Amino acid sequence: MAFTPLPKALATAGLVMLGTSAAFAADSPALLTGASATMLANTCMGCHGPDGASHGPATPTIAGLSKDYFVDVMQGFKSGEIPSTIMNRIANGYSDDEIKTLADYFGNKPFVKANQNFKPKLARRGAKLHDKYCEKCHGNGGQSAEDDAGILAGQWAPYISWALADFISGHREAPRKMKKRIEKLLLKKGAAGFDALVNFYASQR
Ligand code: HEC
Ligand code: HEC
Numbered sequence: 001m002a003f004t005p006l007p008k009a010l011a012t013a014g015l016v017m018l019g020t021s022a023a024f025a026a027d028s029p030a031l032l033t034g035a036s037a038t039m040l041a042n043t044c045m046g047c048h049g050p051d052g053a054s055h056g057p058a059t060p061t062i063a064g065l066s067k068d069y070f071v072d073v074m075q076g077f078k079s080g081e082i083p084s085t086i087m088n089r090i091a092n093g094y095s096d097d098e099i100k101t102l103a104d105y106f107g108n109k110p111f112v113k114a115n116q117n118f119k120p121k122l123a124r125r126g127a128k129l130h131d132k133y134c135e136k137c138h139g140n141g142g143q144s145a146e147d148d149a150g151i152l153a154g155q156w157a158p159y160i161s162w163a164l165a166d167f168i169s170g171h172r173e174a175p176r177k178m179k180k181r182i183e184k185l186l187l188k189k190g191a192a193g194f195d196a197l198v199n200f201y202a203s204q205r
Pocket of ligand 1: 040041043044045046047048058059060061062070073074083084085086087088090102150151
């Protein structure tokens with residue numbers, strides 16, 4: 001029998017070929033629904049938690065993100081445009097259609113806010129800074145997925161801190177207007193301003 005390459009995710013999920021037909025292995029979005037969407041997603045849950053709700057703190061929760069943001073960020077990992085420790089290698093193993101399937105799958109799961117420590121005083125200061133500098137694009141205190149800008153409220157604080165550090169250093173390119181806000185905040189409040197923001201996002205449970 002000729003070897004039929006399976007989508008990498010199926011192989012890494014530890015599933016043995018079940019008398020694979022060429023049609024099943026084909027990269028067709030129509031076939032990547034139902035059970036096979038779950039199979040694709042299973043590979044992610046080892047790190048991102050059941051249904052994408054991470055037990056954190058180094059790995060972000062990926063449930064409930066908007067489809068557009070999810071696809072953009074996966075493509076950004078793939079191209080290397082968004083810096084990552086591990087996601088570049090992982091995203092490279094998925095086709096555009098598989099990424100859309102994953103975006104749908106996780107987008108339909110609820111974002112579960114992490115239960116983590118924070119400093120109340122800093123969180124209050126952060127709430128004000130958020131309103132002034134970030135709310136415009138990260139609506140509802142950073143809870144909204146509809147802005148296509150990720151979810152900040154209740155996301156794991158170490159992950160948010162690293163993401164911010166990448167934006168500040170220019171490692172990860174921020175949208176032009178976000179970059180301006182970040183520079184302004186850095187100028188006015190220094191690193192303490194970002195510390196306050198991180199505490200504000202962690203305070204939302
Ligand atoms: C080995 C652990 C691991 C596995 C497996 C993994 N991820 Fe990740 N993921 C991470 C880490 C860590 C990050 C943070 C970026 C980085 O450093 O790579 C991340 C970041 C992400 C983000 C960005 C979240 C945001 O808010 O911007 C998305 C989306 C994502 N992963 C999707 C997936 C999908 C889909 C899969 C399965 C196909 C997957 N990940 C498998 C560890 C993992
Ligand atoms: C003009 C709109 C805009 C403003 C203002 C803005 N952001 Fe963003 N932000 C975005 C967009 C769009 C993305 C997604 C970028 C990408 O795809 O890489 C993003 C992404 C992020 C992320 C990464 C989320 C993740 O899960 O990886 C963080 C953290 C973040 N913004 C924090 C902030 C903070 C803090 C402020 C205020 C100081 C702010 N942003 C202001 C539009 C904005």
